[in-house]
Amino acid sequence: MAADNGQGTNDKASLFLFLPTRAYANLLLGRRADVGHRMPLRETEAIVLRTYRLGEADKIASLFTRQLGRLRAVAQGALRPKGRYGGTLEPLSYVRLWIFERENRDLLQLNSVEIIESFFGMQADYRVQLAAQFLAEVGDRLLPEREVNERVFRLLLAVLRALKNSAEVNRPLLYFDYWMVRLGGFLPDFENCASCGRALGEEGGHYARGSESLLCRNCTHPGGKVVSAASLAMVKAACRQPLDKWLAQEKAPPGCREARHFFEEIIESHTEKKLVTRQMMEEEV
Numbered sequence: 003m004a005a006d007n008g009q010g011t012n013d014k015a016s017l018f019l020f021l022p023t024r025a026y027a028n029l030l031l032g033r034r035a036d037v038g039h040r041m042p043l044r045e046t047e048a049i050v051l052r053t054y055r056l057g058e059a060d061k062i063a064s065l066f067t068r069q070l071g072r073l074r075a076v077a078q079g080a081l082r083p084k085g086r087y088g089g090t091l092e093p094l095s096y097v098r099l100w101i102f103e104r105e106n107r108d109l110l111q112l113n114s115v116e117i118i119e120s121f122f123g124m125q126a127d128y129r130v131q132l133a134a135q136f137l138a139e140v141g142d143r144l145l146p147e148r149e150v151n152e153r154v155f156r157l158l159l160a161v162l163r164a165l166k167n168s169a170e171v172n173r174p175l176l177y178f179d180y181w182m183v184r185l186g187g188f189l190p191d192f193e194n195c196a197s198c199g200r201a202l203g204e205e206g207g208h209y210a211r212g213s214e215s216l217l218c219r220n221c222t223h224p225g226g227k228v229v230s231a232a233s234l235a236m237v238k239a240a241c242r243q244p245l246d247k248w249l250a251q252e253k254a255p256p257g258c259r260e261a262r263h264f265f266e267e268i269i270e271s272h273t274e275k276k277l278v279t280r281q282m283m284e285e286e287v
């Protein structure tokens with residue numbers, strides 16, 4: 003569904019009436035004439051992370067764009083019943099959009115949006131919905147603003163498609179967690195204690211709330227959790243292949259939830275605030 007981007011040739015004729023003389027001359031000469039303080043339109047693909055209400059009629063959309071990184075943009079009139087955006091700004095929609103910067107303002111402005119692929123229907127399954135919301139929340143909190151990251155963009159799309167097509171939650175989430183940690187440069191040492199350097203061995207590693215690394219039995223604090231060496235080895239091997247290839251194998255191996263919990267601890271320790279969806283997932287997924 004494409005909303006009118008206001009750049010059609012029909013609009014051009016009527017625009018002439020309002021343009022100052024020099025801008026009109028530039029148009030006739032084929033030069034760019036931006037109207038007012040608007041910067042040129044940019045086209046990019048994006049995944050909608052979340053939207054917020056802005057006043058009576060507008061929305062702010064947090065978007066992870068392929069060509070410009072994560073950014074926030076105003077969608078004017080998005081809350082109006084017959085607004086130009088329709089359902090295009092549903093969280094996790096994969097869209098193509100046209101956007102422009104506004105001088106001296108942090109927020110960009112959306113001009114038009116069209117859906118490439120929707121991930122809305124799959125969210126009728128509550129566990130899938132929670133998993134999808136977790137992806138959006140982590141993306142919104144963890145991805146640096148205006149930093150292009152093609153690998154993370156492809157990762158998000160692959161995980162969304164896996165959730166949609168398999169309705170399985172654990173393997174897609176673990177794959178997402180592992181690669182977000184690894185691509186973010188937070189992957190800890192799986193083999194040795196981060197405090198004393200001793201080999202962790204069969205027993206695996208201990209970690210506590212807010213941990214970013216693994217400790218041996220002697221260095222750990224009481225009340226922590228353990229992730230076994232077998233689970234860590236499974237993750238390393240499984241996440242080396244494409245996600246759809248892994249999902250084609252019969253069923254999730256043991257240790258997925260245990261490993262997921264550890265990687266989600268690392269993710270949360272980097273997001274500063276507690277992740278709402280993570281708490282919800284702990285009971286359901």
Ligand SMILES: [Zn+2]
Pocket residue numbers: 195196197198199200217218219220221222
């Ligand atoms: Zn130690």
